[in-house]
Amino acid sequence: VNxxxxxxxxxxxDRTAAVADAVRDAHELGDFERxxxxxxxxLALDDLGAVTAGLAALRPPDRVDxxxxxxxxxxxxxxxxxxxPVAADLLEELEDPFxxxxxxxxxxxxxxxxxxxxxxxxxxxVLLDLPQGQQGAVLQAMDDTAEAxxxxxxxxxxxxxxxxxxxxxxxxxxxxxxEDAIEHLRALxxxxxxxxxxYVQDAHDHLVGIISLRQLIVAAPGSRIGDLMTSDVLSVKxxxxxxxxxxxxxxxxxxALPVIDLEDHLVGVITHDDLVDVLSxxxxxxxxxxxxxxxxxxxxxxxxxxxxxxLPWLALNLVMQLALVAALTGFRSTIDRVVALAVLFPxxxxxxxxxxxxxMTIVVRLLALGEFDRAxxxxxLGKEMLVGLINGLxxxxxxxxxxxVVAGPQQAQVIGLAMVAAMTLNLTxxxxxxxxVPLLLHRIGFDPAVASSVFVxxxxxxxxxxxxxxxxxxxxxxxxx
Amino acid sequence: VNxxxxxxxxxxxDRTAAVADAVRDAHELGDFERxxxxxxxxLALDDLGAVTAGLAALRPPDRVDxxxxxxxxxxxxxxxxxxxPVAADLLEELEDPFxxxxxxxxxxxxxxxxxxxxxxxxxxxVLLDLPQGQQGAVLQAMDDTAEAxxxxxxxxxxxxxxxxxxxxxxxxxxxxxxEDAIEHLRALxxxxxxxxxxYVQDAHDHLVGIISLRQLIVAAPGSRIGDLMTSDVLSVKxxxxxxxxxxxxxxxxxxALPVIDLEDHLVGVITHDDLVDVLSxxxxxxxxxxxxxxxxxxxxxxxxxxxxxxLPWLALNLVMQLALVAALTGFRSTIDRVVALAVLFPxxxxxxxxxxxxxMTIVVRLLALGEFDRAxxxxxLGKEMLVGLINGLxxxxxxxxxxxVVAGPQQAQVIGLAMVAAMTLNLTxxxxxxxxVPLLLHRIGFDPAVASSVFVxxxxxxxxxxxxxxxxxxxxxxxxx
Numbered sequence: 001v002n003x004x005x006x007x008x009x010x011x012x013x014d015r016t017a018a019v020a021d022a023v024r025d026a027h028e029l030g031d032f033e034r035x036x037x038x039x040x041x042x043l044a045l046d047d048l049g050a051v052t053a054g055l056a057a058l059r060p061p062d063r064v065d066x067x068x069x070x071x072x073x074x075x076x077x078x079x080x081x082x083x084x085p086v087a088a089d090l091l092e093e094l095e096d097p098f099x100x101x102x103x104x105x106x107x108x109x110x111x112x113x114x115x116x117x118x119x120x121x122x123x124x125x126v127l128l129d130l131p132q133g134q135q136g137a138v139l140q141a142m143d144d145t146a147e148a149x150x151x152x153x154x155x156x157x158x159x160x161x162x163x164x165x166x167x168x169x170x171x172x173x174x175x176x177x178x179e180d181a182i183e184h185l186r187a188l189x190x191x192x193x194x195x196x197x198x199y200v201q202d203a204h205d206h207l208v209g210i211i212s213l214r215q216l217i218v219a220a221p222g223s224r225i226g227d228l229m230t231s232d233v234l235s236v237k238x239x240x241x242x243x244x245x246x247x248x249x250x251x252x253x254x255x256a257l258p259v260i261d262l263e264d265h266l267v268g269v270i271t272h273d274d275l276v277d278v279l280s281x282x283x284x285x286x287x288x289x290x291x292x293x294x295x296x297x298x299x300x301x302x303x304x305x306x307x308x309x310x311l312p313w314l315a316l317n318l319v320m321q322l323a324l325v326a327a328l329t330g331f332r333s334t335i336d337r338v339v340a341l342a343v344l345f346p347x348x349x350x351x352x353x354x355x356x357x358x359x360m361t362i363v364v365r366l367l368a369l370g371e372f373d374r375a376x377x378x379x380x381l382g383k384e385m386l387v388g389l390i391n392g393l394x395x396x397x398x399x400x401x402x403x404x405v406v407a408g409p410q411q412a413q414v415i416g417l418a419m420v421a422a423m424t425l426n427l428t429x430x431x432x433x434x435x436x437v438p439l440l441l442h443r444i445g446f447d448p449a450v451a452s453s454v455f456v457x458x459x460x461x462x463x464x465x466x467x468x469x470x471x472x473x474x475x476x477x478x479x480x481x
Numbered sequence: 482v483n484x485x486x487x488x489x490x491x492x493x494x495d496r497t498a499a500v501a502d503a504v505r506d507a508h509e510l511g512d513f514e515r516x517x518x519x520x521x522x523x524l525a526l527d528d529l530g531a532v533t534a535g536l537a538a539l540r541p542p543d544r545v546d547x548x549x550x551x552x553x554x555x556x557x558x559x560x561x562x563x564x565x566p567v568a569a570d571l572l573e574e575l576e577d578p579f580x581x582x583x584x585x586x587x588x589x590x591x592x593x594x595x596x597x598x599x600x601x602x603x604x605x606x607v608l609l610d611l612p613q614g615q616q617g618a619v620l621q622a623m624d625d626t627a628e629a630x631x632x633x634x635x636x637x638x639x640x641x642x643x644x645x646x647x648x649x650x651x652x653x654x655x656x657x658x659x660e661d662a663i664e665h666l667r668a669l670x671x672x673x674x675x676x677x678x679x680y681v682q683d684a685h686d687h688l689v690g691i692i693s694l695r696q697l698i699v700a701a702p703g704s705r706i707g708d709l710m711t712s713d714v715l716s717v718k719x720x721x722x723x724x725x726x727x728x729x730x731x732x733x734x735x736x737a738l739p740v741i742d743l744e745d746h747l748v749g750v751i752t753h754d755d756l757v758d759v760l761s762x763x764x765x766x767x768x769x770x771x772x773x774x775x776x777x778x779x780x781x782x783x784x785x786x787x788x789x790x791x792l793p794w795l796a797l798n799l800v801m802q803l804a805l806v807a808a809l810t811g812f813r814s815t816i817d818r819v820v821a822l823a824v825l826f827p828x829x830x831x832x833x834x835x836x837x838x839x840x841m842t843i844v845v846r847l848l849a850l851g852e853f854d855r856a857x858x859x860x861x862l863g864k865e866m867l868v869g870l871i872n873g874l875x876x877x878x879x880x881x882x883x884x885x886v887v888a889g890p891q892q893a894q895v896i897g898l899a900m901v902a903a904m905t906l907n908l909t910x911x912x913x914x915x916x917x918v919p920l921l922l923h924r925i926g927f928d929p930a931v932a933s934s935v936f937v938x939x940x941x942x943x944x945x946x947x948x949x950x951x952x953x954x955x956x957x958x959x960x961x962x
Contacts, residue, residue: 059715059733060733061732061733182698182699185695185698185699186699195695196677196736213694213695213698214666214676214694216698217663217666217694217697217698218663218666218667234540249757250757250761251542252540252541252542253754255677255736255753272736272753273734275757276730276731276756276757276760279757279760279761279764280731280760280764280850283760283761283764283768284846284850286768287764287767287768287771287842287845287846288842288843288846290768290842291835291838291839291841291842291934292835292839293839293842293843297843299843299844299847299857299861300857300860300861300864301864303864303867303868303871306864306868307868307871307872307875310839310868310872311871311872311875311876314832314835314836314872314875314876315875315876315879317831317832317835318828318831318832318876318879318880318883321827321828321831322883324827325824325825325827325828325883325887328823328824328827329824329887332820332821332824335820335823335824336817336820339813339816339817339820339823340813342809342816342820342823342826343806343809343810343813343816344806345823345826345827346802346805346806346809346826346830346942346946347799347802347806349827349830350798350799350802350938350939350942351795351798351799353834353938354772354773354795354798354935355795357772357934358772358773358774358791360772361768361769361771361772361774362769362774362778362780363780364768365765365768365769366780369761369765376780376781379781380780380781383781383782383784383787386784387784387787387788387791390784390788390792391788391791391792391795394788394792394795394796395792395795395796395799398796398799399799402799402803402806406806406810453772453838453934454835457831457834458831461827461831465827
């Protein structure tokens with residue numbers, strides 16, 4: 001517990017309350033800068049009572065926004081001085097790498113009791129971000145039960161159901177009465193997570209049913225849980241992908257999803273806030289991959305990290321483009337003879353890339369939402385090709401007119417026709433490639449989003465220009481030019 | 482209620498139970514085709530008892546998957562014959578346009594009592610998809626309370642908090658005791674939505690607090706709700722955007738978010754399943770817009786719809802590319818003289834488009850997650866430009882080598898240097914354009930995702946090629962070539 005220090009001007013407790021009030025007022029007015037200023041001033045005076053009171057006047061996510069404005073040594077200083085549950089709340093709310101970075105500067109004696117107070121899944125995430133040596137020391141300093149639970153969670157991959165679940169769930173027995181269950185709830189810390197379901201286990205800790213608080217509250221106190229519970233319970237395995245857990249919760253509209261181990265023991269629960277995080281993460285991941293970004297990249301990563309992650313991809317893309325450069329080199333004498341062809345390349349490549357990226361985005365999103373139906377695959381691909389064909393013909397006619405103007409009187413007919421034909425073919429095939437490549441990747445067990453517009457665009461670019469040049473040459477020789 | 486019809490072979494009730502058992506078994510084995518076959522066979526025999534029992538053996542989303550395999554007349558036939566609550570469950574689970582399409586073929590006398598049983602927000606969605614004339618007739622045939630509530634919801638835009646909320650929430654008074662509240666809960670239909678919070682109103686229906694079931698269940702029966710409730714409650718206004726509601730629920734980890742009208746009356750609640758839907762919809766919308774797709778497009782829309790929605794966009798893109806074609810036409814004599822330049826264009830355009838799309842995706846996603854911080858804008862743009870500069874130099878050196886090979890001995894030096902310089906500059910500017918355009922759109926109140934790779938790519942394509950050609954000409958004349 002933190003005793004506020006007195007200053008010459010006013011009694012400490014009054015001042016603490018005044019800071020809290022001022023912070024609350026500024027926050028209600030949406031004046032974030034003033035909130036930061038007030039708490040920062042208290043921190044500068046090392047008036048921890050006022051800092052704590054100011055932070056407590058904010059909702060947890062807002063509290064963390066203020067906390068993040070301090071430098072890392074101030075943050076560590078605060079965590080050392082604050083009561084453990086308050087420090088635990090702060091670390092829980094911080095984004096993944098930051099909590100670990102800050103925690104790495106705290107001694108095991110300071111950090112362990114804070115981790116004891118955290119949700120087990122959040123504590124595991126912080127520990128995983130610590131250097132190996134420190135990890136062991138902190139785990140040993142933790143409370144035995146918490147240590148055991150956290151160690152178990154740390155063993156699961158980050159993107160598995162086991163890595164995402166919390167061990168903080170409320171389990172009861174089928175033989176309990178409603179009164180027993182309510183007594184059990186009363187005995188627990190009311191802040192101990194948000195509860196929606198209680199989980200019913202048999203004597204061997206197998207999950208046999210769930211009961212909602214709604215059911216419990218309206219039931220007669222003497223009734224047996226076993227008679228009231230729902231025994232048809234959906235669950236996932238610890239080693240299932242978190243995306244499957246997310247899709248299951250979304251599809252069946254679940255507030256919480258139990259996670260079982262290989263022997264059907266209940267080992268954890270994935271909760272509503274995890275579902276929301278999974279959905280956001282998976283959407284970000286797909287959007288990033290579609291443009292060739294690493295899904296681990298953060299918007300404000302250091303420049304060196306961003307360069308290291310993106311450069312290999314750009315280089316690979318460049319190497320792939322060599323196919324097109326080589327092909328064009330082969331057609332060099334044709335381009336040399338008819339420069340208008342080169343001037344028109346961008347029309348072909350830009351449109352093909354677009355159509356491919358559109359078909360790909362539709363397929364990737366469909367697969368991500370789990371709304372994928374094998375019977376619909378052929379229908380979808382057929383549709384995308386047909387859309388490409390019709391749009392290709394329409395855009396091709398427009399591009400053909402442009403080509404006629406660019407080509408000049410002598411070549412107008414041949415280049416115009418070649419443009420219409422190449423555009424139509426390229427957009428048809430663009431629909432097929434854009435839709436087909438991610439479907440194929442999915443079928444063979446890869447993430448469909450790694451198809452990414454980079455690859456699809458390279459393919460349609462090369463194909464489109466080659467089609468344009470070949471059709472031109474074919475037409476020209478047929479027409480005896 | 483549906484009486485199963487008897488057949489010659491076996492008593493109807495046995496058969497009904499047998500179908501349900503068979504469906505349950507097939508479903509547990511994951512054999513969806515067999516489930517469809519069993520229920521389809523019962524439907525073909527017009528054995529509605531067995532159809533209902535088979536459907537009832539499935540979870541609601543699976544039930545709808547089976548229902549969707551029937552043709553629309555069979556679907557309407559089923560809805561007419563099923564008990565209203567069962568029919569209501571089916572219509573609730575169907576995706577938006579389909580529920581309306583099916584409902585459009587039902588008479589007001591059949592449809593109204595089904596809508597009465599549905600969640601008010603879902604009923605409003607179905608009604609909004611009906612033709613105007615039918616809408617009025619169905620509303621008049623509905624139960625008066627439901628009609629009033631649904632009419633109110635129908636007045637709000639689809640993507641506003643009002644259009645997304647449900648009117649099915651449980652309200653109590655601050656003067657009630659815990660016992661009163663529990664009595665009130667008992668009196669309600671236990672299937673009536675999933676409840677997490679009760680909402681506390683004053684005598685004028687203003688929202689004054691919330692109380693969770695968890696708080697209620699552990700409280701003494703005689704305590705007053707006003708003494709237990711949390712009075713610091715977050716809410717949104719009916720006309721706020723659904724995205725704001727989603728971000729608020731996600732940020733503060735809320736299970737449900739109350740919606741108030743302009744006079745602070747509680748008028749509805751946005752629930753957990755709505756949050757999940759909003760997040761998915763907004764992610765799909767951003768992904769679609771980034772490649773120039775209309776967010777209303779569905780993967781299996783008819784070809785004509787897809788063509789109509791995509792063609793104007795492709796045509797616009799083609800017209801924008803005219804800038805590049807015109808610029809290239811201006812450089813025609815240069816290209817005529819040095820064909821190697823044209824062969825190398827694709828290297829420039831492909832890389833610039835990539836880098837722009839990456840910066841844009843990062844910014845669009847950051848804005849969508851509401852993690853946008855004004856102070857970070859300059860930092861982010863500076864970072865993207867610097868990343869573009871370093872990557873541009875690295876990729877440029879590689880591309881310069883390719884250029885030297887393609888150019889041949891005479892032009893090697895000039896073209897190689899021009900390539901390095903143009904690539905470096907273009908990727909630096911690509912980072913600025915990709916990051917800056919969506920930020921600018923956001924600042925002036927547009928959806929940042931409409932920046933879309935299509936526009937950014939056109940800009941970087943044109944700029945990159947112009948840079949390459951200008952730098953080449955400058956170098957060549959400086960070196961006296």
